[in-house]
Amino acid sequence: MANSLAQKAPPRGRVLGIGAGLTCSVIGRELAEAGYQVDIIESRPYVAGNCYTEVDDQTGITLHKHGPHIFHTDNDTVWDYVNQYADFRPYTCQVKATTGGRVFSLPINLLTINQFFNQTFSPTEAEAFIAEKSRQDITDVKSFEDQALRFLGQELYEAFFKGYPIKQWGMHPSELPASVLKRLPVRFNYNDNYFNHRHQGIPAEGYTTMVDKILDHENISVTLGRKVTQADCDGYDHVFCSGPIDAWFNYELGQLGYRTLDFEITRHKGDYQGCAVMSYPDESVPFTRITEHKHFTPWETHDDTVIFHEFSRVCGKEDIPYYPIRLVNETNMLRNYVEHAQSQENLSFVGRLGSYKYMDMDVTIAEALEAAKMFLSLRDQNAPIPTFFAPPV
Template structure:
């Protein structure tokens, strides 16, 4: 009997557990310090409205990886969903990501796609060759006016620092479109599980050779001698008791409200004005348009620096963070029978489909050993 310990019951840990459990000679223990499975993808129905709530913020599944798309559908019925994000700036509502409608509305023009491309080229900062930070990347892409309207204030609220301190790579996930496509994602496979995400994890972890222990915190002092291998998905700096210092994350918190009917008419609306303290409002009934609800629940989302006891969301990956990360990675290489995987354990920004793809590949490589 092979015994495995998996630290973390989010997608990284659940996928590894589900794959290992296919072999009846394996016994898998999954632990999580929270009181529930699912990590930040945890969903539950609100007791007053019966709306399915994404407790840690909206999660829309989207991928270009057919293997991942087929895999996730083994555990759920994925309903079609298009995320059409709106942004409020200076009293007007715009479509995001920036598209032809956004450009024409903002500049009060009626440009066609070719004219819009030429126009954006004319206002972009062509003096920037290789952008060294977020702000330069934006200025090179879209110019000063669009950057200051849609990205400067929102980004400063989201990340808690000047955009010049952030890597240029963050903005590469935000395309500019020269048509009227307002689908926030460009991946071909998109949807939301009909019964929420928690039901997926329940099915993944429902095997006789998987044991789940919640409210159980792991640290490097654990006696792991009884396990043949440990898959760790928690924060890499926490594992080593922050010996090289804390890696910086942003976290988010929410203010929820309930009202009748429909609050904002859309799932997600961003607030780009810097004097508005929250970054966005998400109204969760709109993530399940196949359901009908008389009441609605919505959340104002605020961003702040992660402190002890907070749930880390977004790795900032500033220069000083990456220096610390190198030292932590050296420590990982010294460990025997440990695999670090997932967003927190590798200190990377990863969407759900990236996490699942990584876990599937790690399992494939592991069983070849």
């Protein structure tokens, strides 16, 4: 016993991570391996944040409780990292859309175009046809609507893009920036893989098991179901906050705008819709999409099925924030919070909520790995630790 105690070096310092999602879990693991004692405190009764998964008691189907999460990346470092903690199975995301009483393939591709216009275009013919449909008179592209009309034309805009942002964002497409639509590809071939990344998959045992393994280290302590106050941060050498930056300051400068999601969960016999994700762009349909979760594990077989109807609305203070709105008013408010935060000592805001920006899982992990690396380097140099490792504005 004496020898084993003597062999264990004292911790390099004590660090607190607020939130047990991907960001603080990855940062915590990196710092724990470097010799820090890391405490992770999470307000929810589980780890993994919004990528939390659990096995349904009634059907045995793995449910993505906060909406579907497909891991996709071109970052080899991130892909190698997550594969240390999970058995990732190949998964191709193939989204369908029901609009105008018909089913189409998304993202818009050659099959979508041919089906929609009842044609048999070749790639070159389809590209020329869409060019003729496009609104070339729109030269100053500012809004989501401008972008869609200029590059797709009226018919495809009305069918696939007008109603969806009204439901998802609570705004007319003319009020949204064009950058929102730039993330949605249009293809003149039959490729219906929703993502273009080289690495795509889903962990066989779910994301919660993966995060549990990341947090499984002798230098990491995890406390669930408890909210952290600023007083709880006393005694730590540094604190990483992955919670909402405005909530940390009790909304004293205002509440940043988010959209939240509600899920209506039902169980059925057999196969409900034949695919994992069916989008509903029509404004007359109250939900944005239906997800059928057994299709996220095609390597499994289930007789029954579980579906989620997904509804978007404005996020209140007690709701789970999903998507930052980031329009002009919000970005101005964020700048004020950033200035306020920079007056704090030994505190860094990290992750999508701490920096108020939407990030896919691979970007979240990449930023967390970089934050941990930078923290260790700066501590070795006795240099100040930044309030933000990645610029939030």
